[in-house]
Amino acid sequence: MADIDSGSERPVARKRADARRNEKTLLDAAAAAFVASGVDAPVRDIAARAGVGVGTIYRHFPTRADLIVAVYRHQIEACAEAGPALLADSSTPHAALVQWINLFVDFLVTKHGLAAALQSDDAAFQTLHAHFLDRLVPVCDQLLDAAVAAGEIRPMDAYGLLRGVGNLCIGAGSDPRYDARCLVELLIAGLRLH
Amino acid sequence: MADIDSGSERPVARKRADARRNEKTLLDAAAAAFVASGVDAPVRDIAARAGVGVGTIYRHFPTRADLIVAVYRHQIEACAEAGPALLADSSTPHAALVQWINLFVDFLVTKHGLAAALQSDDAAFQTLHAHFLDRLVPVCDQLLDAAVAAGEIRPMDAYGLLRGVGNLCIGAGSDPRYDARCLVELLIAGLRLH
DNA sequence: CAAGATACGGAACACTGTTCCGGATGCCAA
DNA sequence: TTGGCATCCGGAACAGTGTTCCGTATCTTG
Numbered sequence: 001m002a003d004i005d006s007g008s009e010r011p012v013a014r015k016r017a018d019a020r021r022n023e024k025t026l027l028d029a030a031a032a033a034f035v036a037s038g039v040d041a042p043v044r045d046i047a048a049r050a051g052v053g054v055g056t057i058y059r060h061f062p063t064r065a066d067l068i069v070a071v072y073r074h075q076i077e078a079c080a081e082a083g084p085a086l087l088a089d090s091s092t093p094h095a096a097l098v099q100w101i102n103l104f105v106d107f108l109v110t111k112h113g114l115a116a117a118l119q120s121d122d123a124a125f126q127t128l129h130a131h132f133l134d135r136l137v138p139v140c141d142q143l144l145d146a147a148v149a150a151g152e153i154r155p156m157d158a159y160g161l162l163r164g165v166g167n168l169c170i171g172a173g174s175d176p177r178y179d180a181r182c183l184v185e186l187l188i189a190g191l192r193l194h
Numbered sequence: 195m196a197d198i199d200s201g202s203e204r205p206v207a208r209k210r211a212d213a214r215r216n217e218k219t220l221l222d223a224a225a226a227a228f229v230a231s232g233v234d235a236p237v238r239d240i241a242a243r244a245g246v247g248v249g250t251i252y253r254h255f256p257t258r259a260d261l262i263v264a265v266y267r268h269q270i271e272a273c274a275e276a277g278p279a280l281l282a283d284s285s286t287p288h289a290a291l292v293q294w295i296n297l298f299v300d301f302l303v304t305k306h307g308l309a310a311a312l313q314s315d316d317a318a319f320q321t322l323h324a325h326f327l328d329r330l331v332p333v334c335d336q337l338l339d340a341a342v343a344a345g346e347i348r349p350m351d352a353y354g355l356l357r358g359v360g361n362l363c364i365g366a367g368s369d370p371r372y373d374a375r376c377l378v379e380l381l382i383a384g385l386r387l388h
Numbered sequence: 389c390a391a392g393a394t395a396c397g398g399a400a401c402a403c404t405g406t407t408c409c410g411g412a413t414g415c416c417a418a
Numbered sequence: 419t420t421g422g423c424a425t426c427c428g429g430a431a432c433a434g435t436g437t438t439c440c441g442t443a444t445c446t447t448g
Binding site (some may be wrong): 389390391392393394395396397398399400401402403404405406407408409410411412413414415416417418 | 419420421422423424425426427428429430431432433434435436437438439440441442443444445446447448
Protein backbone atom coordinates (compact mmCIF):
# COMPACT_ATOMS: atom_id res chain seq x y z
CA MET A 1 0.00 0.00 0.00
CA ALA A 2 2.24 2.79 1.28
CA ASP A 3 5.56 3.32 -0.36
CA ILE A 4 8.57 4.77 1.32
CA ASP A 5 9.68 7.37 -1.17
CA SER A 6 8.58 10.34 0.92
CA GLY A 7 10.99 13.14 0.21
CA SER A 8 13.77 11.16 -1.44
CA GLU A 9 14.92 10.99 -5.07
CA ARG A 10 12.26 12.03 -7.54
CA PRO A 11 8.91 10.36 -6.87
CA VAL A 12 7.89 10.25 -10.57
CA ALA A 13 6.61 13.80 -10.84
CA ARG A 14 8.28 16.74 -9.15
CA LYS A 15 6.01 19.32 -7.64
CA ARG A 16 6.28 22.92 -8.62
CA ALA A 17 8.78 24.95 -6.61
CA ASP A 18 6.18 27.31 -5.14
CA ALA A 19 4.07 24.36 -4.11
CA ARG A 20 6.93 22.78 -2.20
CA ARG A 21 7.72 26.09 -0.59
CA ASN A 22 4.11 26.60 0.46
CA GLU A 23 3.91 23.13 1.94
CA LYS A 24 6.87 23.85 4.16
CA THR A 25 5.52 27.26 5.15
CA LEU A 26 2.16 25.68 5.91
CA LEU A 27 3.73 23.04 8.12
CA ASP A 28 5.51 25.70 10.17
CA ALA A 29 2.40 27.84 10.40
CA ALA A 30 0.31 24.85 11.49
CA ALA A 31 2.84 23.89 14.13
CA ALA A 32 2.76 27.42 15.52
CA ALA A 33 -1.05 27.55 15.44
CA PHE A 34 -1.26 24.17 17.17
CA VAL A 35 0.93 25.42 19.97
CA ALA A 36 -1.10 28.61 20.32
CA SER A 37 -4.63 27.24 19.94
CA GLY A 38 -4.39 23.47 19.95
CA VAL A 39 -4.86 21.11 17.03
CA ASP A 40 -8.34 22.53 16.52
CA ALA A 41 -6.95 25.86 15.41
CA PRO A 42 -9.25 27.38 12.76
CA VAL A 43 -8.19 26.72 9.19
CA ARG A 44 -8.29 30.44 8.44
CA ASP A 45 -5.85 31.14 11.26
CA ILE A 46 -3.35 28.68 9.89
CA ALA A 47 -3.78 30.08 6.40
CA ALA A 48 -3.29 33.63 7.68
CA ARG A 49 -0.15 32.65 9.58
CA ALA A 50 1.26 31.10 6.43
CA GLY A 51 0.13 34.01 4.30
CA VAL A 52 -1.84 31.77 1.93
CA GLY A 53 -5.48 31.19 1.06
CA VAL A 54 -7.53 28.45 2.65
CA GLY A 55 -7.70 26.62 -0.66
CA THR A 56 -3.96 26.09 -0.52
CA ILE A 57 -4.26 24.24 2.76
CA TYR A 58 -6.86 21.87 1.39
CA ARG A 59 -4.81 21.19 -1.71
CA HIS A 60 -1.79 20.12 0.31
CA PHE A 61 -3.63 18.55 3.24
CA PRO A 62 -7.11 17.36 2.23
CA THR A 63 -8.14 16.68 5.82
CA ARG A 64 -7.08 18.17 9.11
CA ALA A 65 -5.73 14.77 10.05
CA ASP A 66 -3.25 14.90 7.17
CA LEU A 67 -1.96 18.20 8.46
CA ILE A 68 -1.65 16.96 12.03
CA VAL A 69 0.11 13.81 10.95
CA ALA A 70 2.52 15.82 8.82
CA VAL A 71 3.31 18.17 11.70
CA TYR A 72 3.94 15.43 14.24
CA ARG A 73 5.29 12.70 11.96
CA HIS A 74 8.83 12.93 13.28
CA GLN A 75 7.82 12.76 16.91
CA ILE A 76 5.55 9.78 16.30
CA GLU A 77 8.38 8.10 14.49
CA ALA A 78 10.79 8.80 17.33
CA CYS A 79 8.32 7.33 19.81
CA ALA A 80 7.87 4.22 17.71
CA GLU A 81 11.59 3.71 17.33
CA ALA A 82 12.20 4.17 21.03
CA GLY A 83 10.22 1.00 21.79
CA PRO A 84 12.73 -1.64 20.69
CA ALA A 85 15.59 0.49 22.01
CA LEU A 86 14.06 0.65 25.47
CA LEU A 87 13.39 -3.07 25.41
CA ALA A 88 17.05 -3.70 24.70
CA ASP A 89 18.38 -1.27 27.29
CA SER A 90 16.06 -1.79 30.22
CA SER A 91 16.55 -4.24 33.02
CA THR A 92 13.11 -5.78 32.54
CA PRO A 93 10.43 -5.65 29.83
CA HIS A 94 8.06 -4.10 32.32
CA ALA A 95 10.46 -1.23 32.97
CA ALA A 96 10.74 -0.69 29.22
CA LEU A 97 6.96 -0.67 28.89
CA VAL A 98 6.59 1.91 31.65
CA GLN A 99 9.21 4.15 30.12
CA TRP A 100 7.72 3.86 26.66
CA ILE A 101 4.23 4.67 27.88
CA ASN A 102 5.68 7.70 29.64
CA LEU A 103 7.18 8.81 26.35
CA PHE A 104 3.80 8.47 24.69
CA VAL A 105 2.03 10.34 27.48
CA ASP A 106 4.58 13.15 27.45
CA PHE A 107 4.05 13.54 23.74
CA LEU A 108 0.28 13.68 24.06
CA VAL A 109 -0.09 15.97 27.04
CA THR A 110 2.08 18.64 25.44
CA LYS A 111 -0.19 18.92 22.39
CA HIS A 112 -3.42 20.64 23.23
CA GLY A 113 -6.39 18.76 21.91
CA LEU A 114 -4.39 16.02 20.21
CA ALA A 115 -5.51 13.29 22.57
CA ALA A 116 -9.12 14.34 22.05
CA ALA A 117 -8.72 14.44 18.28
CA LEU A 118 -7.21 10.97 18.44
CA GLN A 119 -10.43 9.57 19.88
CA SER A 120 -12.85 11.59 17.79
CA ASP A 121 -15.03 9.46 15.56
CA ASP A 122 -15.25 12.31 13.07
CA ALA A 123 -14.43 11.04 9.60
CA ALA A 124 -11.86 13.83 9.18
CA PHE A 125 -9.70 12.24 11.85
CA GLN A 126 -9.64 8.70 10.49
CA THR A 127 -6.23 9.21 8.92
CA LEU A 128 -4.85 10.46 12.23
CA HIS A 129 -6.28 7.47 14.04
CA ALA A 130 -4.91 5.11 11.44
CA HIS A 131 -1.40 6.57 11.41
CA PHE A 132 -1.00 6.49 15.18
CA LEU A 133 -2.34 2.97 15.34
CA ASP A 134 -0.31 1.61 12.45
CA ARG A 135 2.85 3.00 13.87
CA LEU A 136 2.45 2.52 17.60
CA VAL A 137 0.25 -0.52 18.19
CA PRO A 138 2.88 -2.97 16.90
CA VAL A 139 5.50 -1.39 19.14
CA CYS A 140 3.25 -1.52 22.15
CA ASP A 141 2.33 -5.07 21.30
CA GLN A 142 5.99 -6.05 21.24
CA LEU A 143 6.59 -4.50 24.66
CA LEU A 144 3.50 -6.15 26.10
CA ASP A 145 4.44 -9.53 24.70
CA ALA A 146 7.89 -9.31 26.21
CA ALA A 147 6.50 -8.36 29.61
CA VAL A 148 3.94 -11.15 29.45
CA ALA A 149 6.62 -13.64 28.45
CA ALA A 150 8.65 -12.50 31.44
CA GLY A 151 5.67 -13.19 33.65
CA GLU A 152 5.46 -9.58 34.78
CA ILE A 153 2.01 -8.61 33.58
CA ARG A 154 -1.24 -10.17 32.49
CA PRO A 155 -2.00 -10.31 28.76
CA MET A 156 -3.50 -7.15 27.32
CA ASP A 157 -4.68 -5.94 23.95
CA ALA A 158 -2.24 -3.29 22.72
CA TYR A 159 -4.90 -1.34 20.86
CA GLY A 160 -7.11 -1.10 23.90
CA LEU A 161 -4.27 -0.08 26.16
CA LEU A 162 -3.00 2.62 23.82
CA ARG A 163 -6.46 3.97 23.38
CA GLY A 164 -7.04 3.98 27.12
CA VAL A 165 -3.80 5.81 27.76
CA GLY A 166 -4.71 8.29 25.03
CA ASN A 167 -8.08 8.84 26.65
CA LEU A 168 -6.51 9.46 30.03
CA CYS A 169 -4.41 12.20 28.47
CA ILE A 170 -7.46 14.19 27.35
CA GLY A 171 -7.67 17.46 29.20
CA ALA A 172 -4.30 17.04 30.88
CA GLY A 173 -2.51 20.35 31.05
CA SER A 174 -5.68 22.41 31.18
CA ASP A 175 -6.62 21.41 34.73
CA PRO A 176 -3.99 21.39 37.49
CA ARG A 177 -6.17 19.10 39.57
CA TYR A 178 -6.07 16.38 36.95
CA ASP A 179 -2.87 14.37 36.77
CA ALA A 180 -2.95 12.15 33.72
CA ARG A 181 0.49 10.69 34.37
CA CYS A 182 -0.59 9.47 37.78
CA LEU A 183 -3.64 7.73 36.34
CA VAL A 184 -1.68 6.13 33.55
CA GLU A 185 0.73 4.79 36.15
CA LEU A 186 -2.21 3.34 38.01
CA LEU A 187 -3.48 1.73 34.84
CA ILE A 188 -0.13 0.09 34.16
CA ALA A 189 0.09 -0.95 37.79
CA GLY A 190 -3.25 -2.70 37.32
CA LEU A 191 -1.65 -4.75 34.58
CA ARG A 192 0.95 -6.11 36.92
CA LEU A 193 0.79 -9.67 38.15
CA HIS A 194 1.15 -10.14 41.87
CA MET B 195 -26.08 27.67 47.94
CA ALA B 196 -28.50 25.32 46.28
CA ASP B 197 -31.93 24.96 47.84
CA ILE B 198 -34.08 21.91 47.61
CA ASP B 199 -37.40 23.35 46.53
CA SER B 200 -37.18 22.01 42.98
CA GLY B 201 -40.70 21.16 41.94
CA SER B 202 -42.39 21.38 45.30
CA GLU B 203 -44.80 23.95 46.74
CA ARG B 204 -44.68 27.32 45.01
CA PRO B 205 -41.15 28.64 44.60
CA VAL B 206 -42.25 32.32 44.85
CA ALA B 207 -43.40 32.87 41.28
CA ARG B 208 -45.29 30.31 39.23
CA LYS B 209 -44.37 30.05 35.60
CA ARG B 210 -46.98 30.40 32.93
CA ALA B 211 -48.75 27.20 31.97
CA ASP B 212 -47.45 27.16 28.39
CA ALA B 213 -43.92 27.69 29.64
CA ARG B 214 -44.14 24.71 31.94
CA ARG B 215 -45.64 22.61 29.16
CA ASN B 216 -42.88 23.62 26.77
CA GLU B 217 -40.19 22.81 29.27
CA LYS B 218 -41.51 19.30 29.66
CA THR B 219 -41.86 18.86 25.90
CA LEU B 220 -38.34 20.15 25.42
CA LEU B 221 -36.95 17.72 27.96
CA ASP B 222 -38.55 14.79 26.16
CA ALA B 223 -37.41 16.05 22.77
CA ALA B 224 -33.86 16.53 24.03
CA ALA B 225 -33.78 13.06 25.53
CA ALA B 226 -34.88 11.60 22.22
CA ALA B 227 -32.37 13.68 20.27
CA PHE B 228 -29.57 12.67 22.65
CA VAL B 229 -30.34 9.01 22.08
CA ALA B 230 -30.44 9.49 18.33
CA SER B 231 -27.48 11.82 17.82
CA GLY B 232 -25.68 12.06 21.13
CA VAL B 233 -25.57 14.99 23.51
CA ASP B 234 -24.16 17.13 20.71
CA ALA B 235 -27.43 17.00 18.80
CA PRO B 236 -27.94 20.32 16.97
CA VAL B 237 -30.13 22.82 18.79
CA ARG B 238 -32.38 23.11 15.76
CA ASP B 239 -33.01 19.38 15.75
CA ILE B 240 -34.13 19.44 19.34
CA ALA B 241 -36.31 22.47 18.69
CA ALA B 242 -37.87 20.78 15.67
CA ARG B 243 -38.58 17.60 17.63
CA ALA B 244 -40.31 19.65 20.30
CA GLY B 245 -42.11 21.76 17.72
CA VAL B 246 -40.79 25.02 19.16
CA GLY B 247 -38.40 27.74 18.03
CA VAL B 248 -34.76 27.77 19.02
CA GLY B 249 -35.33 30.83 21.18
CA THR B 250 -37.55 28.76 23.42
CA ILE B 251 -34.74 26.36 24.15
CA TYR B 252 -32.38 29.13 25.17
CA ARG B 253 -34.99 30.72 27.43
CA HIS B 254 -35.50 27.50 29.37
CA PHE B 255 -31.96 26.19 29.18
CA PRO B 256 -29.43 29.00 28.70
CA THR B 257 -26.59 26.60 28.01
CA ARG B 258 -26.46 23.12 26.57
CA ALA B 259 -25.12 21.97 29.92
CA ASP B 260 -28.34 23.03 31.63
CA LEU B 261 -30.31 20.94 29.20
CA ILE B 262 -28.10 17.90 29.63
CA VAL B 263 -28.19 18.19 33.41
CA ALA B 264 -31.98 18.48 33.33
CA VAL B 265 -32.32 15.41 31.13
CA TYR B 266 -30.04 13.21 33.24
CA ARG B 267 -30.67 14.70 36.68
CA HIS B 268 -32.56 11.67 37.96
CA GLN B 269 -29.95 9.19 36.84
CA ILE B 270 -27.14 11.22 38.35
CA GLU B 271 -29.10 11.40 41.56
CA ALA B 272 -29.69 7.66 41.57
CA CYS B 273 -25.99 7.04 41.08
CA ALA B 274 -25.08 9.37 43.92
CA GLU B 275 -27.56 7.76 46.27
CA ALA B 276 -26.37 4.28 45.41
CA GLY B 277 -22.97 5.02 46.95
CA PRO B 278 -23.83 4.89 50.65
CA ALA B 279 -26.25 2.04 49.99
CA LEU B 280 -23.55 -0.08 48.39
CA LEU B 281 -21.17 0.71 51.19
CA ALA B 282 -23.71 -0.57 53.69
CA ASP B 283 -24.61 -3.70 51.75
CA SER B 284 -21.28 -4.89 50.43
CA SER B 285 -18.91 -7.24 52.16
CA THR B 286 -15.98 -4.85 51.84
CA PRO B 287 -15.56 -1.15 50.98
CA HIS B 288 -13.52 -2.15 47.97
CA ALA B 289 -16.35 -4.27 46.62
CA ALA B 290 -18.70 -1.32 47.09
CA LEU B 291 -16.29 0.95 45.26
CA VAL B 292 -16.02 -1.42 42.33
CA GLN B 293 -19.77 -1.76 42.06
CA TRP B 294 -20.31 1.96 42.30
CA ILE B 295 -17.74 2.72 39.62
CA ASN B 296 -19.45 0.16 37.42
CA LEU B 297 -22.71 2.01 37.91
CA PHE B 298 -21.05 5.23 36.86
CA VAL B 299 -19.43 3.64 33.84
CA ASP B 300 -22.67 2.01 32.73
CA PHE B 301 -24.36 5.37 32.91
CA LEU B 302 -21.70 7.11 30.85
CA VAL B 303 -21.16 4.55 28.12
CA THR B 304 -24.84 4.48 27.26
CA LYS B 305 -24.95 8.22 26.54
CA HIS B 306 -23.23 9.07 23.31
CA GLY B 307 -20.85 11.95 23.73
CA LEU B 308 -21.63 12.58 27.37
CA ALA B 309 -18.25 11.46 28.63
CA ALA B 310 -16.59 13.72 26.08
CA ALA B 311 -18.80 16.67 26.99
CA LEU B 312 -17.93 16.08 30.61
CA GLN B 313 -14.25 16.72 29.92
CA SER B 314 -14.70 19.57 27.47
CA ASP B 315 -13.18 22.82 28.64
CA ASP B 316 -15.77 24.73 26.65
CA ALA B 317 -17.41 27.35 28.86
CA ALA B 318 -20.86 26.06 27.88
CA PHE B 319 -20.16 22.82 29.72
CA GLN B 320 -19.02 24.29 33.01
CA THR B 321 -22.42 23.73 34.59
CA LEU B 322 -22.36 20.10 33.53
CA HIS B 323 -18.92 19.63 34.95
CA ALA B 324 -19.93 21.34 38.17
CA HIS B 325 -23.10 19.35 38.68
CA PHE B 326 -21.45 15.99 38.16
CA LEU B 327 -18.60 16.93 40.43
CA ASP B 328 -20.73 18.42 43.20
CA ARG B 329 -22.92 15.38 43.29
CA LEU B 330 -20.51 12.51 42.71
CA VAL B 331 -17.11 13.52 44.07
CA PRO B 332 -18.26 13.45 47.71
CA VAL B 333 -19.78 10.02 47.20
CA CYS B 334 -16.66 8.69 45.55
CA ASP B 335 -14.58 10.24 48.27
CA GLN B 336 -16.60 8.47 50.92
CA LEU B 337 -16.12 5.12 49.20
CA LEU B 338 -12.40 5.73 48.76
CA ASP B 339 -11.97 6.75 52.37
CA ALA B 340 -13.71 3.62 53.58
CA ALA B 341 -11.54 1.41 51.39
CA VAL B 342 -8.39 3.20 52.48
CA ALA B 343 -9.41 2.86 56.12
CA ALA B 344 -9.91 -0.85 55.56
CA GLY B 345 -6.39 -1.05 54.19
CA GLU B 346 -7.60 -2.25 50.80
CA ILE B 347 -6.33 0.50 48.54
CA ARG B 348 -3.81 3.30 48.48
CA PRO B 349 -5.11 6.85 48.98
CA MET B 350 -6.45 8.52 45.87
CA ASP B 351 -7.98 11.85 44.97
CA ALA B 352 -11.67 11.33 44.19
CA TYR B 353 -11.80 14.09 41.62
CA GLY B 354 -8.89 12.68 39.68
CA LEU B 355 -10.26 9.16 39.78
CA LEU B 356 -13.70 10.19 38.61
CA ARG B 357 -12.27 12.25 35.84
CA GLY B 358 -10.01 9.42 34.77
CA VAL B 359 -12.90 6.97 34.70
CA GLY B 360 -14.94 9.49 32.74
CA ASN B 361 -12.10 9.85 30.26
CA LEU B 362 -11.83 6.12 29.80
CA CYS B 363 -15.50 6.04 28.86
CA ILE B 364 -15.02 8.38 25.91
CA GLY B 365 -15.67 6.60 22.67
CA ALA B 366 -16.93 3.45 24.35
CA GLY B 367 -19.85 2.03 22.43
CA SER B 368 -18.71 3.36 19.08
CA ASP B 369 -15.78 0.98 18.72
CA PRO B 370 -16.21 -2.72 19.46
CA ARG B 371 -12.44 -3.11 19.87
CA TYR B 372 -12.37 -0.67 22.75
CA ASP B 373 -13.57 -2.00 26.08
CA ALA B 374 -13.87 0.85 28.53
CA ARG B 375 -15.13 -1.38 31.34
CA CYS B 376 -12.04 -3.54 31.12
CA LEU B 377 -9.73 -0.54 31.36
CA VAL B 378 -11.62 0.93 34.28
CA GLU B 379 -11.28 -2.39 36.07
CA LEU B 380 -7.56 -2.24 35.44
CA LEU B 381 -7.41 1.27 36.82
CA ILE B 382 -9.19 0.23 40.01
CA ALA B 383 -6.97 -2.81 40.24
CA GLY B 384 -3.99 -0.48 40.15
CA LEU B 385 -5.38 1.20 43.24
CA ARG B 386 -5.27 -2.00 45.19
CA LEU B 387 -2.67 -2.59 47.87
CA HIS B 388 -0.78 -5.85 47.61
C1' DC C 389 9.63 33.60 -25.16
C1' DA C 390 5.25 31.33 -25.73
C1' DA C 391 2.03 27.80 -24.40
C1' DG C 392 0.44 24.52 -21.38
C1' DA C 393 0.32 22.58 -16.85
C1' DT C 394 -0.01 23.49 -12.20
C1' DA C 395 -1.12 25.97 -8.05
C1' DC C 396 -3.11 29.98 -5.77
C1' DG C 397 -6.62 33.00 -3.54
C1' DG C 398 -10.63 33.98 -1.53
C1' DA C 399 -15.56 34.36 -2.47
C1' DA C 400 -19.41 31.46 -1.69
C1' DC C 401 -21.85 27.72 0.50
C1' DA C 402 -23.49 24.74 4.27
C1' DC C 403 -23.91 24.03 8.90
C1' DT C 404 -23.10 25.17 13.51
C1' DG C 405 -24.43 28.04 18.10
C1' DT C 406 -26.44 32.38 19.85
C1' DT C 407 -28.98 36.74 20.22
C1' DC C 408 -32.82 39.66 19.72
C1' DC C 409 -37.34 41.67 19.33
C1' DG C 410 -42.11 42.11 17.23
C1' DG C 411 -46.02 39.72 18.03
C1' DA C 412 -48.88 36.10 20.24
C1' DT C 413 -50.50 34.13 24.53
C1' DG C 414 -51.82 33.24 29.17
C1' DC C 415 -53.08 35.39 33.61
C1' DC C 416 -55.43 38.35 36.72
C1' DA C 417 -58.04 42.16 38.30
C1' DA C 418 -61.98 44.86 37.63
C1' DT D 419 -66.49 38.83 30.56
C1' DT D 420 -63.19 41.71 29.32
C1' DG D 421 -59.28 44.69 29.23
C1' DG D 422 -54.51 45.24 29.93
C1' DC D 423 -50.13 43.76 31.10
C1' DA D 424 -46.42 40.62 32.08
C1' DT D 425 -44.65 36.74 30.13
C1' DC D 426 -43.30 33.79 26.53
C1' DC D 427 -42.77 32.33 21.72
C1' DG D 428 -40.96 32.07 16.94
C1' DG D 429 -37.67 32.46 13.73
C1' DA D 430 -34.91 35.89 11.28
C1' DA D 431 -30.38 37.55 11.67
C1' DC D 432 -25.59 37.34 13.12
C1' DA D 433 -21.09 35.22 13.92
C1' DG D 434 -17.84 31.52 13.60
C1' DT D 435 -16.79 27.10 11.86
C1' DG D 436 -15.21 23.70 7.75
C1' DT D 437 -15.26 22.92 2.72
C1' DT D 438 -15.68 23.58 -2.29
C1' DC D 439 -14.91 25.76 -6.58
C1' DC D 440 -13.12 28.29 -10.43
C1' DG D 441 -11.02 32.52 -12.55
C1' DT D 442 -6.49 34.10 -12.28
C1' DA D 443 -1.55 34.00 -11.52
C1' DT D 444 2.66 31.56 -11.62
C1' DC D 445 5.96 28.19 -12.87
C1' DT D 446 8.09 24.96 -16.13
C1' DT D 447 9.28 23.29 -20.41
C1' DG D 448 10.23 23.19 -25.31
